[in-house]
Amino acid sequence: MTSETFRIGGERTVRRLGFGAMQLPTAPGPVREASVAVARRAVELGVTLIDTAHLYGWGANEELLAEALHPYPDDLLIATKVGVAPPDPPRDAEICGRPDFLREQVEQGLRRLRVDRLELLQLHRIDPAVPLADQVGTLGELRAEGKIAHIGLSEVTVAELEEARRIVDIASVQNRYNMLDREHEAVLDACAAAGIAFLPWRPVLPAVSHASAGIAAVAAELGATQAQVALAWLLHRSPVMLPIPGTATIGHLEENVAAADLRLSEDQLRRLDRPGPR
Template sequence: MTSSTFRIGGELGVRRLGFGAMRLPTEPGPDRQAAIAVARRAVELGVTLIDTAHMYGWGANEELLAEALYPYPDDLLVATKVGVAPPEPPHDATLCGRPDFLRDQVEQGLRRLRVDRLELLQLHRIDPAVPLADQLGTLRELQVQGKIGHIGLSEVTVAELEQARQIIDVASVQNRYNLLDREHEAVLDACAAAGIAFLPWRPVHPAVTTATAEVTAVAAELGATAAQVSLAWLLDRSPVVLPIPGTASIDHLQENIAAASLRLSVDQWRRLDRIQPR
């Protein structure tokens, strides 16, 4: 049986089914209070990995999690990401991997999350305008200073991952991946070979919105939902896979977490695996 836990970077022990905080509303009012309740309920249900980013509300998402969960339980890992600059009308948000910019976003993350060290800090995207060695070298310097524990990447190719591993110890990769979208299959395989945590974002959609006959059939056989089946398939895909489904609904949250207990038979997993990605 595949383990329900994984040690990111060989040190940070988490339960493999995490929670993505991106969808939590941060504006003052009832929706914010509901979002705080969702974050707290996730921890009550045993989630020990929560994913956020500076880009999510330009710091507001990090502040929301701190309000909801600080002081954090000893076993909770809140991972965040840096490397995207806020929009400056008429310009949209842009990638920014300049060393001074990355340092500033790390400092902001420390302050907003109310911690002295970001245990897992991921580069949200590689900025093609800045040498990768400068981007990752800056994060490595902050790691040496004790402000970052482990460093990860997001939306990278196999070649970029290999290049990054010549500069830093890569603890995690966060790429888009799900049952019906396997563009980054080779990246997942590279992570599995190296023991690097692979955090698939958008782990459920489009498997739910465009559920195939096979997904629907397996869900019926198990008395489960299409979302639960897609998450169970991911958890069985490789022991390095740490899905981070997100929601602003407690009911949906509880449905997602229950997927960790779903057991696919070998035949069911193979039937799902044979589905042609879209």
């Protein structure tokens, strides 16, 4: 039986099933109040890892989490991401890994989240126009200054992960991965070998959006939803896997969190792992 917790960077223990805050509306009024309630309910349910990013509302998502949860419980880790510049018409939003830009976004994240140190700061995307050593090196400098505890990457290859690890310690990788989309299998395996947390984004889709007789059958056998089966499969796939499903409703949040208690039999796992249509 795999552990229900993971130590990010070998130091910070979190429950492996987290929460992705990207879908939470931040506009004033009842929708914002509902978002605050969802964030607070996640913590009540025992979630200790919440994922956000500067990109999500250009800081508005970080501010929402601070409004909902600050002062933060001692066991709660809020991970955020930097490295995407907001649109400035006629220029669209774009990846930006310039050291001065990354520093400024980190400072903004500290202010918006109302903290002195970001416990997990992830580079949202590698900027191909800036040497990787300059990008992760800047994050390493910020860590040395006490503004970052752990450094992560997002949407990287095995080669990029290896290159980054020669410059700084990498605590997490956030790549797209789910039961029906395993493009980054090699990256997951590299993370498992190195003890690096792997946070799959889009952890449920397309398992619940595409017709899947196999997943539906296992869900029916367990009295669970297809989304719960998809999350349970991820938790079983690797001990470094930390899914961060997102939602804007308390009911769906409770359903997702309950997936941590779902147990798949060896026969069910074999059927779900079978190549081809499931």
